Amino acid sequence: MEPINLRSDTQTLPTEQMFEAIKRAPLGDDTADEDPTVQKLESMAAEIMGKEAALLVISGTMGNLVSLMAHGHAGDEVLLDRESHIFYYECGSLAGVAGLMPMPLDSEKGMLDPDHLQGAIRHGNMHHPVPRLLCLENTHNRSGGRVMPLELHRSLCAVAKEHGLAVHLDGARIFNAAICEGVEARFFAQDVDSLMFCLSKGLSCPLGSVVVGSRSFIEKADWARKRIGGGMRQAGVIAAAGIVALESMIDRLEDDHRHARVLAEGLLEIPGLDVDLESVESNMVLVDHSGTDMAHEALMERLSKAGVLVSSRPPHHVRFVTNRHHDSDTITEALIRVKAALS
Numbered sequence: 382m383e384p385i386n387l388r389s390d391t392q393t394l395p396t397e398q399m400f401e402a403i404k405r406a407p408l409g410d411d412t413a414d415e416d417p418t419v420q421k422l423e424s425m426a427a428e429i430m431g432k433e434a435a436l437l438v439i440s441g442t443m444g445n446l447v448s449l450m451a452h453g454h455a456g457d458e459v460l461l462d463r464e465s466h467i468f469y470y471e472c473g474s475l476a477g478v479a480g481l482m483p484m485p486l487d488s489e490k491g492m493l494d495p496d497h498l499q500g501a502i503r504h505g506n507m508h509h510p511v512p513r514l515l516c517l518e519n520t521h522n523r524s525g526g527r528v529m530p531l532e533l534h535r536s537l538c539a540v541a542k543e544h545g546l547a548v549h550l551d552g553a554r555i556f557n558a559a560i561c562e563g564v565e566a567r568f569f570a571q572d573v574d575s576l577m578f579c580l581s582k583g584l585s586c587p588l589g590s591v592v593v594g595s596r597s598f599i600e601k602a603d604w605a606r607k608r609i610g611g612g613m614r615q616a617g618v619i620a621a622a623g624i625v626a627l628e629s630m631i632d633r634l635e636d637d638h639r640h641a642r643v644l645a646e647g648l649l650e651i652p653g654l655d656v657d658l659e660s661v662e663s664n665m666v667l668v669d670h671s672g673t674d675m676a677h678e679a680l681m682e683r684l685s686k687a688g689v690l691v692s693s694r695p696p697h698h699v700r701f702v703t704n705r706h707h708d709s710d711t712i713t714e715a716l717i718r719v720k721a722a723l724s
């Protein structure tokens with residue numbers, strides 16, 4: 382039995398068109414600004430996001446890190462959600478590499494509160510670190526792909542600006558968020574100083590993320606990338622797939638969202654499983670399995686034996702993520718297997 386892999390959108394494989402584009406891409410030494418394919422991708426990304434410039438990096442984590450390094454000086458304070466990817470999953474690079482001081486904030490399933498943010502920004506006291514940056518994340522990974530509405534995004538940016546803070550958006554899945562909000566991704570880029578989005582994940586590239594911002598910001602980020610060993614040579618092999626992704630893989634993310642909803646509704650009907658349908662907005666489904674009375678590891682093993690691979694969110698949750706390798710038959714089959722595994 383072929384397993385159905387619903388662990389993540391990071392599991393996607395490159396498309397045939399990407400392999401073809403990689404084979405044909407004109408290449409050069411990108412560290413000397415001589416790779417035409419990288420330059421094409423970076424101009425496309427800047428144009429799509431309505432920013433002056435863009436920088437290709439290896440990963441989302443690297444994109445966030447070089448952005449933080451470009452925004453702050455050692456000891457500066459960064460305000461961010463305590464459940465954000467930067468705070469939770471990036472090995473402490475915010476402090477350990479960029480030298481910045483995190484000020485973790487509570488959020489309601491990834492949604493920061495503008496009044497709470499306002500109260501958390503400390504000013505005018507030499508005992509405190511200098512508040513420098515607000516980080517946002519959209520869609521929000523740990524809350525199960527929740528979308529921060531554009532209006533809330535704008536309110537949070539306005540509070541940050543009022544206090545002289547820059548804003549960085551971890552938009553690893555910003556195209557998913559934009560589709561859900563029914564706007565172009567550039568609307569989310571408008572009010573922020575930097576935005577990172579991933580070419581991997583739902584867009585299916587084998588690797589690569591892009592940071593966008595003003596020209597002077599991208600110059601600093603480029604320097605930071607070089608400093609941490611992220612300068613690349615014939616990086617057009619990465620950019621070529623990225624160009625295909627930007628040209629042809631964005632609109633289809635809507636299919637992943639539709640499949641996630643069908644999956645969520647089906648999972649909710651299985652005894653012992655609970656899904657907050659309201660929070661299923663993009664391509665992720667967080668499932669609470671407390672009602673099965675099974676230990677987390679035992680449940681993960683049952684699902685795996687039944688040919689359904691999911692991510693573990695202990696102690697009581699598992700996460701299903703849809704991607705381009707799933708169609709409606711795959712979702713139906715996954716539901717049959719989960720039901721059988723838990724009955």
Ligand SMILES: Cc1ncc(COP(=O)(O)O)c(C=O)c1O
Nearest residue numbers: 440441442443466518522551553
């Ligand atoms: C919201 C978010 N930001 C950043 C990243 C990091 O991306 P990468 O795995 O390419 O380093 C991820 C990865 O899943 C993510 O979900």
